[in-house]
Amino acid sequence: MTTERSTFLLDETQIPTQWYNVVPDLPEPPPPPLHPGTHEPVGPDDLAPLFPMALIEQEVSTEQYVDIPGGVLDVYRIWRPSPLVRARRLERLLDTPAKIFFKYEGVSPAGSHKPNTAVPQAWYNHQEGVTRLTTETGAGQWGTSLAFATAQYGMDCEVWQVRSSYDQKPARRTMMEIYGATLHASPSELTEAGRTILAEHPDSPGSLGIAISEAVEAALQRDDTRYALGSVLNHVLLHQTVIGEEALLQMQQAEATPDVIVGCTGGGSNFGGLSFPFIREKLAGRMDPVIRCVEPAAAPSLTRGEYRYDFGDAIGMTPLMKMHTLGHGFIPDPIHAGGLRYHGMAPLVSHVYELGLAEAESIGQLECFEAALMFARTQGIVPAPEPTHAIAAAIREARRCKETGESKTILTALCGHGHLDMASYESYLTGRMQDLDFPEEQLTAALAAVPTL
Amino acid sequence: MTTERSTFLLDETQIPTQWYNVVPDLPEPPPPPLHPGTHEPVGPDDLAPLFPMALIEQEVSTEQYVDIPGGVLDVYRIWRPSPLVRARRLERLLDTPAKIFFKYEGVSPAGSHKPNTAVPQAWYNHQEGVTRLTTETGAGQWGTSLAFATAQYGMDCEVWQVRSSYDQKPARRTMMEIYGATLHASPSELTEAGRTILAEHPDSPGSLGIAISEAVEAALQRDDTRYALGSVLNHVLLHQTVIGEEALLQMQQAEATPDVIVGCTGGGSNFGGLSFPFIREKLAGRMDPVIRCVEPAAAPSLTRGEYRYDFGDAIGMTPLMKMHTLGHGFIPDPIHAGGLRYHGMAPLVSHVYELGLAEAESIGQLECFEAALMFARTQGIVPAPEPTHAIAAAIREARRCKETGESKTILTALCGHGHLDMASYESYLTGRMQDLDFPEEQLTAALAAVPTL
Numbered sequence: 001m002t003t004e005r006s007t008f009l010l011d012e013t014q015i016p017t018q019w020y021n022v023v024p025d026l027p028e029p030p031p032p033p034l035h036p037g038t039h040e041p042v043g044p045d046d047l048a049p050l051f052p053m054a055l056i057e058q059e060v061s062t063e064q065y066v067d068i069p070g071g072v073l074d075v076y077r078i079w080r081p082s083p084l085v086r087a088r089r090l091e092r093l094l095d096t097p098a099k100i101f102f103k104y105e106g107v108s109p110a111g112s113h114k115p116n117t118a119v120p121q122a123w124y125n126h127q128e129g130v131t132r133l134t135t136e137t138g139a140g141q142w143g144t145s146l147a148f149a150t151a152q153y154g155m156d157c158e159v160w161q162v163r164s165s166y167d168q169k170p171a172r173r174t175m176m177e178i179y180g181a182t183l184h185a186s187p188s189e190l191t192e193a194g195r196t197i198l199a200e201h202p203d204s205p206g207s208l209g210i211a212i213s214e215a216v217e218a219a220l221q222r223d224d225t226r227y228a229l230g231s232v233l234n235h236v237l238l239h240q241t242v243i244g245e246e247a248l249l250q251m252q253q254a255e256a257t258p259d260v261i262v263g264c265t266g267g268g269s270n271f272g273g274l275s276f277p278f279i280r281e282k283l284a285g286r287m288d289p290v291i292r293c294v295e296p297a298a299a300p301s302l303t304r305g306e307y308r309y310d311f312g313d314a315i316g317m318t319p320l321m322k323m324h325t326l327g328h329g330f331i332p333d334p335i336h337a338g339g340l341r342y343h344g345m346a347p348l349v350s351h352v353y354e355l356g357l358a359e360a361e362s363i364g365q366l367e368c369f370e371a372a373l374m375f376a377r378t379q380g381i382v383p384a385p386e387p388t389h390a391i392a393a394a395i396r397e398a399r400r401c402k403e404t405g406e407s408k409t410i411l412t413a414l415c416g417h418g419h420l421d422m423a424s425y426e427s428y429l430t431g432r433m434q435d436l437d438f439p440e441e442q443l444t445a446a447l448a449a450v451p452t453l
Numbered sequence: 454m455t456t457e458r459s460t461f462l463l464d465e466t467q468i469p470t471q472w473y474n475v476v477p478d479l480p481e482p483p484p485p486p487l488h489p490g491t492h493e494p495v496g497p498d499d500l501a502p503l504f505p506m507a508l509i510e511q512e513v514s515t516e517q518y519v520d521i522p523g524g525v526l527d528v529y530r531i532w533r534p535s536p537l538v539r540a541r542r543l544e545r546l547l548d549t550p551a552k553i554f555f556k557y558e559g560v561s562p563a564g565s566h567k568p569n570t571a572v573p574q575a576w577y578n579h580q581e582g583v584t585r586l587t588t589e590t591g592a593g594q595w596g597t598s599l600a601f602a603t604a605q606y607g608m609d610c611e612v613w614q615v616r617s618s619y620d621q622k623p624a625r626r627t628m629m630e631i632y633g634a635t636l637h638a639s640p641s642e643l644t645e646a647g648r649t650i651l652a653e654h655p656d657s658p659g660s661l662g663i664a665i666s667e668a669v670e671a672a673l674q675r676d677d678t679r680y681a682l683g684s685v686l687n688h689v690l691l692h693q694t695v696i697g698e699e700a701l702l703q704m705q706q707a708e709a710t711p712d713v714i715v716g717c718t719g720g721g722s723n724f725g726g727l728s729f730p731f732i733r734e735k736l737a738g739r740m741d742p743v744i745r746c747v748e749p750a751a752a753p754s755l756t757r758g759e760y761r762y763d764f765g766d767a768i769g770m771t772p773l774m775k776m777h778t779l780g781h782g783f784i785p786d787p788i789h790a791g792g793l794r795y796h797g798m799a800p801l802v803s804h805v806y807e808l809g810l811a812e813a814e815s816i817g818q819l820e821c822f823e824a825a826l827m828f829a830r831t832q833g834i835v836p837a838p839e840p841t842h843a844i845a846a847a848i849r850e851a852r853r854c855k856e857t858g859e860s861k862t863i864l865t866a867l868c869g870h871g872h873l874d875m876a877s878y879e880s881y882l883t884g885r886m887q888d889l890d891f892p893e894e895q896l897t898a899a900l901a902a903v904p905t906l
Binding site for chain 2 (some may be wrong): 103111180422423
C-alpha cells in the first residue's frame with residue numbers, strides 16, 4: 001500500500017509539436033536504399049507512385065526536427081499524450097531495488113503505437129489529394145490503425161490481409177470494418193500477383209510478402225491511390241518519436257533518469273520511437289542509458305542476422321536496404337508475436353546498432369508469456385504478445401538488480417494491449433505453446449540467397 | 454481542426470477518497486429487501502454467510518459518505534481517475550450545437566466500470582480473513598473484474614460461467630485465467646444445483662440464474678469463502694459513485710454543467726455510479742439536469758415492468774427486492790448487450806425513478822450499433838454493446854438540439870470498450886442483427902408469476 005505517485009500524465013497541450021529525426025545527430029549517415037535493378041540510390045521519382053511527396057521528403061530528411069501538422073495533432077489528441085507508469089506493483093512482486101517505468105501505447109483507438117504513424121501518413125496523402133490508401137496486414141494491428149486513420153480524413157482504405165489471419169482472426173477483421181475499411185483476403189483475385197499465386201495454389205494461406213505485392217499493385221493501378229507501410233521506413237520511425245519525446249518529459253516529472261531502456265523490435269518502429277530521443281540526449285552527454293533491443297528468439301535479425309543489403313519483402317520487389325537481415329527468404333517459426341516476425345530490421349535501427357549506440361538480446365516466447373502473466377496480475381494490463389518481450393527483458397534487468405543490489409531505473413514501452421490476442425494466451429495457459437529450436441540450416445540457406453552487390 | 458481542450462484529466466491524487474451514499478439525501482428511504490420465506494426485512498445475520506460484515510453494513514448504511522480504504526485506493530490508482538472527454542469529433546459529424554461529454558470507464562484493466570466495486574469487495578473480504586470468492590458470470594465482464602481484483606490481494610477466485618458463453622466466448626474465459634481465476638462451466642458437477650440440472654438436462658446451456666445458484670452454494674460450503682455480486686445491490690452502486698464524483702470535478706474543469714445525463718441501465722450500477730452524485734447536486738439545488746435511464750428495448754424493466762417485490766435471480770432463491778421488474782421468469786431476447794439482459798432493476802435506481810428523480814427510455818439494438826459505428830469512426834473508441842445504448846440516447850438528444858437550436862450539455866458514461874465483443878459488431882456489419890418484436894405474452898405471464906405479498 002503506497003500513496004507515492006505511479007502515473008505520470010501530460011496535458012493534451014503538451015503533445016510534442018515536432019517529430020525528432022535522429023539522422024543528422026548520428027556520427028555518420030545511414031547507407032541509402034538502392035534500386036533493385038540498377039543498384040543506384042533510390043530517388044524521389046522512384047517512390048512517387050507509392051508515397052506522397054511530403055513522406056518521401058521525410059524519408060531522406062536531414063533536418064533535426066519536423067513540425068507535426070495541426071491536422072495530425074488534432075487526431076493525436078484523441079489518445080495522446082499516453083501515460084508513463086511506474087510499475088510499483090510489479091517491482092514489489094519481484095522484490096527488486098530497480099525502478100521500472102513503462103510508456104503505455106495501448107490507449108490508442110487501435111490499441112497499439114501504430115496510429116502514431118498511420119495518422120500522419122493518412123493526413124499527408126489527404127493533403128496531396130489522395131483519396132484511397134492500400135496496405136497489407138498480418139494479424140491486423142497495422143490494418144486497424146490505418147483504417148482508423150483514414151476514417152478521420154474521410155478516405156477509403158483497402159487492406160489485403162494474409163488469408164490465414166483473415167480466416168483465423170475474425171475479431172481484428174471486424175475491428176477494421178468498424179472503422180470503415182474494405183478487407184480482402186490475400187491472395188485475392190483482384191491483383192495480378194494474387195491471381196498468379198491462386199492459379200498455382202488455389203488454397204494458399206497467403207503471406208505478408210504476397211499481401212505487400214497485392215497492396216502495392218493496387219496502389220499503382222489508380223491515380224487517386226497510394227500505399228502505406230507500418231514500420232521499417234525512416235518516416236515511420238520519425239513519426240513514432242512522439243513516444244520518446246513524451247517519455248522524456250514524463251521521466252522528468254518522475255524525477256528519474258533511465259539507466260537502461262529496453263524496447264521490443266520487429267520492424268523497429270516502436271523501438272526507434274521510444275529510444276531515438278534518448279539517443280539524442282545520450283549523444284549530447286545529458287544522460288548515458290544503456291539502450292537495448294529485444295527480439296524474439298525465433299526472428300533474431302540483430303543477434304543472428306548479417307548487416308547487408310537485402311529486400312524488404314519476401315519476394316524481392318522492394319528497394320534494397322542496408323539492414324540486419326536473416327535473409328528475405330527466411331520464414332520465422334509461427335510465434336505468437338506476429339508483429340515481430342520479420343526477417344529484417346529497420347535500416348535506421350540497424351545503423352544505430354552498428355554505431356554501438358544500442359545493444360540487443362533475444363528472448364524465447366515462453367519466458368515472455370510468463371513475464372506477461374506477472375505483469376497482468378500486478379499492473380492489470382494484459383500486454384500484446386510483442387511487448388511481452390520488452391517486459392521479459394525489463395524483468396531480467398530488475399532481477400539482476402536484486403542480485404547486485406543496484407537500484408537502476410529501467411524504462412520500456414508497452415506498445416499495445418492484448419485484448420485481441422487471447423488465443424495466444426490460451427495457448428500458453430494450456431501448455432500448448434513451445435519454444436522451437438532455431439532453424440540453423442534455414443538461416444544459412446536464406447543468407448546465401450541474399451543478393452551480393 | 455481545433456486546439457480547444459477535449460480531454461479532462463485528474464491527477465491520481467484527485468481520486469475521490471469517499472463513496473457517496475444517495476440514500477440519506479432522498480426524500481424517503483427505499484423499501485427494505487424481504488426474506489423470501491418470512492417476508493420480514495432481511496437482517497445482517499441472513500447475509501453473513503454470503504458477504505463480509507463491512508459490505509452488509511454498507512448495504513443498509515444511512516451515512517452520506519463512506520471512506521474508501523487506502524488498500525482500495527492503492528488499486529484504484531492503477532486506472533483511476535478515468536478521463537472525461539468532450540466528443541467534439543462526434544458533435545461535428547452530427548452538426549449539433551449540443552456539447553457531448555463522456556466519462557470513459559474502459560481504461561480499467563478489465564475494460565469496464567465493474568472493477569470499481571470488484572476491488573473493494575475483494576478488499577473487505579480479505580480484511581475479514583476470507584481467502585476465496587465465488588461468483589457467476591455471463592459474457593464475462595464481471596468475472597474478469599473479480600478475477601483481477603482478487604489477484605491484487607492474493608485471493609482465490611472461482612467463477613461459474615454460463616455454459617453457452619463458456620463455449621462461445623473463449624477470449625473472456627482466457628482473460629479471467631490470465632488473472633488467475635478458476636473457471637467452471639455452469640451447470641457443473643461441483644454443486645448440488647449443477648448436478649440436479651445436469652441429471653435432467655445433460656446438455657444444458659446454462660443460465661445466469663443457475664450460475665448464481667452454483668456460486669452461492671459453493672460459497673456456503675466453506676468457511677473461508679464468500680460470494681460477490683457485480684450489480685443491483687446498494688453497496689455495489691455505492692462503490693460506483695467514484696464515476697460521478699470524478700465527473701463532477703471534470704465538468705468543473707470543462708466549465709460546463711450538464712443539462713441532460715444519460716446512462717445505460719442493466720442492473721443499474723453504471724447508471725447509479727454516474728448519476729447519484731449529480732442527484733445530490735440536483736436535490737441541493739446546485740444544478741438541475743434531466744437524468745435519463747436508457748434500457749434495451751428487449752429488457753425494458755423501467756419502461757415496461759412493474760414496481761413491486763420480486764426475486765433477484767431467475768430461480769427465486771434471493772431475498773425479495775422492491776424493484777422494477779419484468780418478472781423473474783422473464784427471459785429477454787438474446788441481444789448482444791448481455792450486461793443489460795436482466796429482468797429487474799437495482800432497487801435503489803428503481804426507487805430514484807419512482808421519486809421522479811430520473812426518467813427512462815428504451816432503444817433497440819440496431820439504432821445502438823449504428824450509433825456505435827458513428828462514435829468509433831469519430832472518437833476512435835469501439836464501445837461495448839452495453840454503452841452503445843447510452844451513446845444512441847446522447848445522439849438522439851444532440852439531434853433534437855440541432856432541430857431546436859439549443860446548445861445543451863449532455864453527459865454520459867462510456868462504461869466499457871468492445872474489444873472482446875467483435876462478434877456482436879460482425880453480426881451488425883453483416884446484417885444478421887435484428888430488432889425482435891417485444892414478447893408481450895411472455896411479459897404478461899412473467900408478471901403473473903411474481904409473488905404477491
